[in-house]
Structure formats: structure tokens, C-alpha cells
Amino acid sequence: MDRDEHHLLEEGPLERFKGATLQIQPDLTSRSPSACGGFTPDNKPSKLGALCPVSVSDLEAREYFSSRDSLVHSAIDECVRLFINTNTDGELLGAWLLTEISLWDTEKERIVLLTTNSMVTIKYDFIATKALEHQKVPLPAVDTVVVGELIYPPGSMVPPRNVRGVRAMWNKGEPVPFSKRWNPFTNEVPLCTYTSHPLLWHKGRDDGNTRFDVESFAERLTFALDHASASNGNPPCKIDYQPIVLQxxxxxxxxxHNRNALGFFKVRGKFSF
Incomplete structure (x- = not known):
């Protein structure tokens, strides 16, 4: 990312601080497009390419309650008031509306707040306009971050995503225990995986619109982790640039679940959920 594009980031104190018979084709009208540009292994973001050809139409975008900018701004302001304590969490570095991908490959709409000391993920009801649940992770606890394309294992029958993401882990290199890996109701999985919100491919990156962009979040997160380790004297967080495997x-x-966007608050015919 060059100097001019760097200034388009959200305001924040950055300077301071196969053999199968079953075949399921992807829905090209709703699937995110192939990622353009991104992070390079030398720890410097490359210049973002042009917006990819597959986009979200105006009609599709309006189905998302989060397409209303004023609603997203007010939701973020509310979450900052509720979950950020400047005395313990430090200064707010940025806020995003992203897609979280669970350990079971289900997509969920989430507000993500990043401070100098914490990362907060919030499930926010954009219909009832209230926060439902949240998870706060201290940045010093994060030991590994992976930035790269989201892929599936060899032999998987799931259509490729062709998008990039970021995964943060705080399991000290240990595998996720069996009891948590196969329990879809647990909230104690020591990792989180994000990709861009579908609205990114409607609103684009023009005019510094990075609130839906996982690339923006990944850059700010790696910066915050470097700063946190230097400030606390902790070992540096391991940053890998490689594909992220979804099991x-x-x-x-x-x-x-994903094709019907059940993890997003949308207008669905006569109903909204």
C-alpha cells in the first residue's frame, strides 16, 4: 500500500503508536469475489488492486440492515461505550464490521473493536439495535496471526471461497482440544477468523471506506501486536503470511447457512432476522 492509500485508512493513532460424486456449485451472485492485492510476506502491505468484478448489487445491499451507514456508526459508538475502558483497554485504534468464520465454517456478522491492549468481537443485533454478546481478548495473549487466502483441505467438497482473511490465535501453539473443536456451542475456542463483510463489494474501498475490509483490520492488528509486545517486553507475536485452512x-x-446469510441481520421477504 503506497503512502496516499495508507492515509485512507480509518482515523486512528497509527502513526503514534477430489474424487466425489457430490458437486455443489458456488453462488456467484452472493459469494465474495477473488481477493485483489493484499499483504506480502515481507510484512509490508502491497498496493490494493482494482475492485474485483463480482459485486453486491444495490438491491442485495439494501437487504442488509448494516448497509445503513448511520446505523453502523451508532452501533459502533454504542459498543465502544459498553465494552471499551480506556484505563485498561487503552486507546481505540479502529472499528470494523467484518465476517467472522467459526470453527465450523459458518459466517457471522460481527463488529470488531481494536485498542492498544485489546481486541473485542461483538454480536450486534442491527434490527433491535442492541449488543447481544461479546468476546474480549487481551492483545498480549495473542501469540500467532495468520494472514492469507481462505482455503479448504485437499479432498473437501466445499466450493473455494477465493477471498482473503486473518486468523488470530492465543493457544500458545497447542491444537484446539477435541472437546472444543466438536462442540458448536462452546465460546472458548482460542482463535478467531475474519474475512471482509459482503458490503465491501458494494461500497468498495473508494474514499477510504475500509470499515468492511479485512485487509485494513489485518494491517492495524499486526501494528497493534508489534506495539503491545514492545511495550510489555513480551516475545513478539508470530505473524505468518500463508493460506488459512478451514477444516x-x-x-x-x-x-x-452461508448461502442464505443466516449469520447476518437481513430483510427476508416479509420477515427480518
């Missing part, structure tokens, strides 16, 4: 081989349930 989904069949994924019928997750594909139904």
Missing part, C-alpha cells in the same frame, strides 16, 4: 470437508450445513 470443512462436506459442509452441507455450513453451506446452507
Amino acid at each position: 470443512n470437508y462436506v459442509g452441507i450445513g455450513s453451506m446452507i
